[in-house]
Amino acid sequence: MSFATEASRAIRSTFVLWIIGAIIYPFAMMILGQIVFPSQANGSLIKDSRGQVIGSALIGQPFTSDRYFNSRPSTTSYSTADPQKDEAGVLKTGVSGASNLAPSNIALLERIQGKDDPDPSKRLEGDFNRLKTAGIQPTADLVYTSGSSLDPHITPEAAKAQIARITKTRGVSPQQLETLINQNTDSRFLGIFGEPGVNVLQLNLAIDHFQSTGR
Structure with a gap:
């Protein structure tokens, strides 16, 4: 497998993990907090x-x-x-x-x-x-x-x-x-x-x- 292929796969994997960890997960936690613990999520x-x-x-x-x-x-x-x-x-x-x-x-x-x-x-x-x-x-x-x-x-x-x-x-x-x-x-x-x-x-x-x- 060529270096270019490996580099492309690494970049794609990093991008996908960034989307999950930096965008999807935080927003999911924010929404869950507002639904399940609205008072605590807004500062009690x-x-x-x-x-x-x-x-x-x-x-x-x-x-x-x-x-x-x-x-x-x-x-x-x-x-x-x-x-x-x-x-x-x-x-x-x-x-x-x-x-x-x-x-x-x-x-x-x-x-x-x-x-x-x-x-x-x-x-x-x-x-x-x-x-x-x-x-x-x-x-x-x-x-x-x-x-x-x-x-x-x-x-x-x-x-x-x-x-x-x-x-x-x-x-x-x-x-x-x-x-x-x-x-x-x-x-x-x-x-x-x-x-x-x-x-x-x-x-x-x-x-x-x-x-x-x-x-």
């Missing part, structure tokens, strides 16, 4: 009562109000920081990632434990004391950031630790809040992988819905 978007997209079930958002369950800390402010005012440089290398600070790092210790200084303007209240002052028993995920800093979940324990504060600000009973927490807790994947987690955005939406409808 969450909409409010008016049908407006307000976030994704996969990406966390910052919540700091006493009326809502607070999210865990984020080194990237959940990618909501203004790139024009990024003094800390958290967005220079992207919108996802951990701080990679060692447990002995002074910046991490000051954020968690606080900083005492004779100059009041330089004092810093640590997250641990801030939570205690708010009547919240600090848990690991309310103090430390996640590996991506975009984690939409907190542990059920972290959510329940905030019940007293939200009961005080909203007037909702602890039993009602605990029911909402249980309803918005994602179980382990396939029942064995990972740990249960409470989606903070969905839980806060559930609280607003509960108070607006009374159920």
Whole structure:
């Protein structure tokens, strides 16, 4: 068999495989995703009562109000920081990632434990004391950031630790809040992988819905 014949066959085979792998297969997966898993294929978007997209079930958002369950800390402010005012440089290398600070790092210790200084303007209240002052028993995920800093979940324990504060600000009973927490807790994947987690955005939406409808 001549070299030209072999080369022609190789070129045709490469072209056919390219058509299958680069065009047919991706489009088939896109169509299948839209039919079988439309929500997941479109980003697991969450909409409010008016049908407006307000976030994704996969990406966390910052919540700091006493009326809502607070999210865990984020080194990237959940990618909501203004790139024009990024003094800390958290967005220079992207919108996802951990701080990679060692447990002995002074910046991490000051954020968690606080900083005492004779100059009041330089004092810093640590997250641990801030939570205690708010009547919240600090848990690991309310103090430390996640590996991506975009984690939409907190542990059920972290959510329940905030019940007293939200009961005080909203007037909702602890039993009602605990029911909402249980309803918005994602179980382990396939029942064995990972740990249960409470989606903070969905839980806060559930609280607003509960108070607006009374159920």
